[in-house]
Amino acid sequence: MKTTKTKSFIGFLIPLGAVLLALAIGAVMLLSLGANPISGYATMFGAAFGSVEGFSETAVKSIPLLLVGVGICIAFRANVINIGGEGQMVMGALLSTSVALIFPSVPSLLLIPMVLLAGAIGGAFWGSIAGALKAYFNVSEILSTIMLNIVAVQFMNFLLRGVMIDPGELTRGTGIPQTMRLTENADLPILLEGMRMHLGVPIALFVAFGAYILLWRTAMGFRLRSVGYNPHASRYAGISVPRNVTAALAFRGAMAGIAGAILVFGSESHRMVTDGGSTGFTGSAGFNGIVVALLAGLHPLWSIPSALLFGGMLVGANALQRAAQVPSALIIALNGLIVVFVVSSEYFKQRSLQVGRVALSDDESTETQGKNNE
């Protein structure tokens, strides 16, 4: 029992060290940009966590990261490494926005669940395309999700410049590719008066708990994990690998799709807007969610603090830009470094676990051993 604790402690400590290393490099970058790194980070984390307003902003920014991250936890556990979050968010948002445009007068109590469900369906549909391509045509899900991201973004541009555009944009002739102000019935209710915190935050937390239960308390979750751990043994045990791979991608898509819907209905403008690329709408959450999940050790509940950390960095980046004129793109670069370092830190984690493996007797030690022997 004690060794298990030590082990999970190491499992937590090493990725954290990787994040700190990335932040240290960020400090050097700040220094070379002519900003004081200590006051820079103080500004960042102060803005993100130092006040109720700031934390409320951070929580809102964390929603898409958490949802995408939880989806990644499920997919990666089923050993479906995919990067389709961006496209799935876009498709979820498009379907949910369509629902709000078609049924503007449905009361909130019904419309909000409807748009969230539409988001989940849109994302799940987009994710399951990649799943089916993988399962039945053996197309690498990494590649198909890249392509589906591109298709989704162009589809969004097409719709927002065409049928879904705000009629006002056409009469004014400005032609900004965005929808009209969506029905107030679909607005996610603000939870704290005068702040940004809205219903999306508890929804995301609820989904994270749901994913935890799915993965470890249901037969479905067991099948997903077992397919990820050993597809051959699973097949032998009568578990359908193609079906579970598709299911994993559909779950992952559904969560990204909900994230897309929340981005629209929890936004300040209550519109869906495109800048022509993917990052304009998603803010790269489809990619950054991967970092969240990796740092959390692919655990849905650990994803919560992990998402808050990255959400806080996004909020802090804007504060830093205002205070020290450091472009907020710094944070995207830093997130990239964190991904690289956290993934690389797996090597040290495996090694440190291997050193102590003789002393361990629980099943997870054989798991690490098995991985190293591959």
Next chain:
Amino acid sequence: MSDSFAVMIVVATIASGIRLATPFLLASLGEALGQRSGVLNLGVDGVMLLGAFSAYYTVLQTNNLYYGLLVGIVVGLASGIFYGFITLNLQAEQGVSGIGIYLFGLGMSDLLFQKFVGTPRPILPFMPLDIPVLSGLPIVGEMLFQHSIIVYIAFGLVPLMSFVLYRTTYGLNIRAIGENPEAADSLGVSVMATRYSAIIVGNGLAGLAGAALAIELGIFQQNLTNAMGFIAIALVYFGAWSPKGVMIGSLVFGMVQSIVLQCKTFGVIPRSASDLAAMAPAIITILALVIVAKRFKQPSALTKPYVRGG
């Protein structure tokens, strides 16, 4: 009269298709080399962005396009060393660490651009380099032999890389390591050194691709590549890991883009549908992947780290 006009348009479309194919070709040749050795690099787009910015900035400072290309390559090579360390020494999951490189390149190039350039200033692209005699040929001359030097370099690399891959010991080593590193290792081929070299050269080509793009467009902006690097990765699968196949894929891609552009300028397709047309390459790639996945086999050791005695 209308006939010669039609010919002119066709010639212009094909010529611009070749030009548009060039950055894809450079990047996907580099990616193909890495994948042949068994290493997947999803960070191409990020490396392209870094190469593009550094080339653009160098040209702004020195007014010398060749320095720009050179710096783009050097930045790519440096990224290659970094990626090699992560994936070979630390055996990081390649499907994910590449995304980290992509995000890093995306953020870093934008950061440097905002900090050191701010407002976009155009740079002059390469003048077309007319090949003597050949460029004077009717139709074919204008299509094939009146391009900038980068185009000739990129297409010249195709036979060169085919030769290296299929006719030299080094190429044999790369292919062997991509298929069966244990066997290659037992014959005394250094898996580590060979993979390092393939990744470094491959990333150098990605850096060159970014530099070529920035110089061709004469500008840099945030996310200049707009996922071109990801398409370059798909083209490697499209081209079934052979330099010739990759070239054909890049040309198809360039031509589709060029035709879409021409259709837009002549109003053949309405503006609103141009977004749909922009999906065409991605959809074609998915269909190609479905076909390729059945007929061609990827390098067996792709994405698998090699551990001696493992």
